[in-house]
Amino acid sequence: xxxxxxxxxxxxxxxxxxxxxxxxxxxxxxxxxxxxxxxxxxxxxxxxxxxxxxxxxxxxxxxxxxxxxxxxxxxxxxxxxxxxxxxxxxxxxxxxxxxxxxxxxxxxxxxxxxx
Amino acid sequence: xxxxxxxxxxxxxxxxxxxxxxxxxxxxxxxxxxxxxxxxxxxxxxxxxxxxxxxxxxxxxxxxxxxxxxxxxxxxxxxxxxxxxxxxxxxxxxxxxxxxxxxxxxxxxxxxxx
Numbered sequence: 001x002x003x004x005x006x007x008x009x010x011x012x013x014x015x016x017x018x019x020x021x022x023x024x025x026x027x028x029x030x031x032x033x034x035x036x037x038x039x040x041x042x043x044x045x046x047x048x049x050x051x052x053x054x055x056x057x058x059x060x061x062x063x064x065x066x067x068x069x070x071x072x073x074x075x076x077x078x079x080x081x082x083x084x085x086x087x088x089x090x091x092x093x094x095x096x097x098x099x100x101x102x103x104x105x106x107x108x109x110x111x112x113x114x115x
Numbered sequence: 116x117x118x119x120x121x122x123x124x125x126x127x128x129x130x131x132x133x134x135x136x137x138x139x140x141x142x143x144x145x146x147x148x149x150x151x152x153x154x155x156x157x158x159x160x161x162x163x164x165x166x167x168x169x170x171x172x173x174x175x176x177x178x179x180x181x182x183x184x185x186x187x188x189x190x191x192x193x194x195x196x197x198x199x200x201x202x203x204x205x206x207x208x209x210x211x212x213x214x215x216x217x218x219x220x221x222x223x224x225x226x227x228x229x
Contacts, residue, residue, distance in 0.1 A: 032215065034216070034217065036220075041222075041223075041225075043119075043220035043221050043222045044205070044207075044218070044220040046219075049215065049216070049217055051215050090157055090158075094216035100146040100163045100170055100171065100209065100211065102160065102163070102171065103160070105157035105158055107156070108155075108157050
């Protein structure tokens with residue numbers, strides 16, 4: 001069975017500060033890992049994904065994440081927060097076996113940006 | 116602009132009503148999904164269609180009835196719902212061949228059951 005754990009349901013940073021959102025995963029097979037962002041009253045949008053190859057993954061809006069197998073982690077970072085980054089962020093895991101994507105989402109982290 | 120279109124964006128219905136949510140995508144994806152999302156919670160998988168056939172039903176009550184008329188359309192028929200079914204219903208699609216696991220979401224249909 002697969003699962004993800006997001007540490008911290010709410011993270012608040014100042015504008016211009018480093019953003020770090022934590023995600024740890026559990027998977028019996030090599031996982032696909034994702035970060036999705038959800039703005040209020042909208043659907044989910046893919047920020048970035050790890051499938052294979054390079055462990056440092058760059059996404060949209062200046063975000064990046066590093067797959068660390070030894071730590072079973074996939075933390076999301078951004079060097080400098082912007083007010084528009086305020087949203088809900090979901091880490092997610094999918095197995096490589098199913099033909100359709102049975103994605104399991106973490107509980108989410110709400111990111112607030114202080115002026 | 117999202118490439119997965121959901122209608123209606125908002126729906127209010129009584130417990131005896133019958134209504135439907137609709138989803139459409141034109142990306143050639145052969146997998147389509149319904150998720151339910153309660154406030155401040157992650158999306159929960161309800162149904163998955165692969166090649167227009169139901170492949171996953173996450174033990175969803177029968178008052179929710181999915182339908183996939185063709186590879187571009189996905190419906191969710193609603194009947195005799197309960198107030199606790201009020202939520203944001205999200206449709207998504209993905210590739211099946213060369214599947215990387217990525218889902219493409221619509222903006223959702225916000226359902227209120229009175």
